[in-house]
Amino acid sequence: MNKPSDLPLSATVAPSAARPMDAFWMPFTANRQFKKAPRLLAKASGMHYWDADGREILDGVAGLWCVNAGHNRPKIVAAIQAQAAEMDYAPPFQMGHPLAFELAEAVARIAPAGMGKVFFTNSGSESVETALKMALAYHRVRGEGQRTRLIGRERGYHGVNFGGISVGGIVANRKMFGAMIAGVDHLRHTHDPARNAFSVGQPAHGADFADDLERLCALHDPSTIAAVIVEPIAGSTGVLIPPQGYLQRLREICDKHGILLIFDEVITGFGRTGQPFAAQTFGVTPDLMTVAKGLTNGAVPMGAVIARDAIHDAFMNGPEHLIEFFHGYTYSAHPLACAAGLATLETYADEGLLTRAQQLQGLMAEQLHGLRGAPHVIDVRNFGLVGGVELAPRPGEPGKRAFEVFLDCYANGVLIRTTGDTIAMSPPLIIEPAHIERIVATVRAALGRVA
Ligand SMILES: Cc1ncc(COP(=O)(O)O)c(C=O)c1O
Numbered sequence: 103m104n105k106p107s108d109l110p111l112s113a114t115v116a117p118s119a120a121r122p123m124d125a126f127w128m129p130f131t132a133n134r135q136f137k138k139a140p141r142l143l144a145k146a147s148g149m150h151y152w153d154a155d156g157r158e159i160l161d162g163v164a165g166l167w168c169v170n171a172g173h174n175r176p177k178i179v180a181a182i183q184a185q186a187a188e189m190d191y192a193p194p195f196q197m198g199h200p201l202a203f204e205l206a207e208a209v210a211r212i213a214p215a216g217m218g219k220v221f222f223t224n225s226g227s228e229s230v231e232t233a234l235k236m237a238l239a240y241h242r243v244r245g246e247g248q249r250t251r252l253i254g255r256e257r258g259y260h261g262v263n264f265g266g267i268s269v270g271g272i273v274a275n276r277k278m279f280g281a282m283i284a285g286v287d288h289l290r291h292t293h294d295p296a297r298n299a300f301s302v303g304q305p306a307h308g309a310d311f312a313d314d315l316e317r318l319c320a321l322h323d324p325s326t327i328a329a330v331i332v333e334p335i336a337g338s339t340g341v342l343i344p345p346q347g348y349l350q351r352l353r354e355i356c357d358k359h360g361i362l363l364i365f366d367e368v369i370t371g372f373g374r375t376g377q378p379f380a381a382q383t384f385g386v387t388p389d390l391m392t393v394a395k396g397l398t399n400g401a402v403p404m405g406a407v408i409a410r411d412a413i414h415d416a417f418m419n420g421p422e423h424l425i426e427f428f429h430g431y432t433y434s435a436h437p438l439a440c441a442a443g444l445a446t447l448e449t450y451a452d453e454g455l456l457t458r459a460q461q462l463q464g465l466m467a468e469q470l471h472g473l474r475g476a477p478h479v480i481d482v483r484n485f486g487l488v489g490g491v492e493l494a495p496r497p498g499e500p501g502k503r504a505f506e507v508f509l510d511c512y513a514n515g516v517l518i519r520t521t522g523d524t525i526a527m528s529p530p531l532i533i534e535p536a537h538i539e540r541i542v543a544t545v546r547a548a549l550g551r552v553a
Pocket residue numbers: 224225226227228230259260261262333337338366367368369394395
């Protein structure tokens with residue numbers, strides 16, 4: 103791993119007359135507030151970022167849940183550089199290049215048994231659109247084209263494209279956009295603080311929330327339902343851990359009615375829960391899995407849908423000269439992303455990172471739950487190397503208290519993330535115990551300072 107001292111800091115990138123900040127319309131950001139007091143990152147290595155002034159910041163969120171092997175890992179950097187010099191781009195339609203096949207095989211090797219087919223995209227959002235279309239088309243090629251209904255879940259996050267926000271259940275991400283795709287319904291969410299607040303790991307209560315799927319089956323008739331999509335651990339809504347038995351029950355109901363189960367593993371994939379995928383950790387195999395982020399350690403945009411062999415095989419039944427699935431992206435299996443993905447999976451394997459969360463989750467749980475009783479804290483949730491600390495909202499100002507904690511932590515050299523009034527932590531899987539203690543101590547001190 104690079105040592106910080108190996109990294110000369112570039113010239114300042116702070117805003118100036120020569121470097122105005124007007125043109126960049128920033129995503130999911132309070133643009134006007136940010137541009138008045140920008141937070142600009144300039145360098146990264148291992149567990150740390152450095153800001154434009156050379157200040158070191160401990161990364162408590164793996165960038166954005168994606169840099170699972172830590173930043174700027176030499177093997178990944180070298181692979182991208184070498185591939186850029188060798189072949190910049192190759193068309194993915196009716197053409198191929200060897201790294202795409204190698205990476206698909208490498209992903210299939212760590213996927214749950216029977217999930218051996220990999221379709222590449224460029225992001226989590228595109229993986230979700232791809233999986234939803236795959237589910238609809240799968241039923242159609244099998245003569246069940248009446249299965250057109252898609253079921254998501256309240257508080258779910260499945261990216262920002264139209265399919266994803268339609269099955270998603272985060273109100274702020276939906277309300278500005280009017281009509282969404284038709285024929286979608288939602289399961290109730292699994293958050294139940296009255297029974298489950300401060301659960302360590304999976305909450306004991308709430309397997310029965312999965313029975314809500316039976317209600318929707320009764321309402322719509324199960325023969326109209328193509329697929330159910332859920333995040334095994336809901337991340338963006340504020341870290342909701344699945345109640346014990348909940349995912350198993352969803353699987354049973356899907357099987358009973360011939361409905362496909364899609365796990366959106368965009369944040370839970372690649373070691374976050376102590377196994378390569380949450381499907382393996384929770385012992386429930388879905389039909390389709392969406393991934394992105396940790397697939398390339400965040401270094402080059404890439405996503406994928408991992409499908410059960412039987413789903414793929416159902417498409418392979420027409421004349422061989424015909425395209426089986428009319429879907430794909432110009433940058434599907436981009437050579438740079440494939441090079442980054444292969445080097446990432448090698449790094450995970452070399453360093454045992456896909457199971458490392460098992461060793462650290464005890465300390466993570468102990469540290470996080472030590473925040474019980476700290477000012478404003480109304481719940482702590484944890485699993486693997488994921489943590490959520492929910493704060494009481496300040497009356498009339500939802501989200502503001504948590505955001506102030508985020509700013510305080512950043513000022514004190516720790517990057518966390520907040521969503522609503524929940525602080526989320528998802529550090530790189532190379533994290534050491536002292537880093538976990540530092541992150542939690544910094545949050546604790548910030549909680550003592552915010553009003
Ligand atoms: C569960 C889940 N699905 C989909 C996405 C969207 O991924 P992207 O931002 O790469 O489009 C995210 C992003 O955080 C996510 O957490």
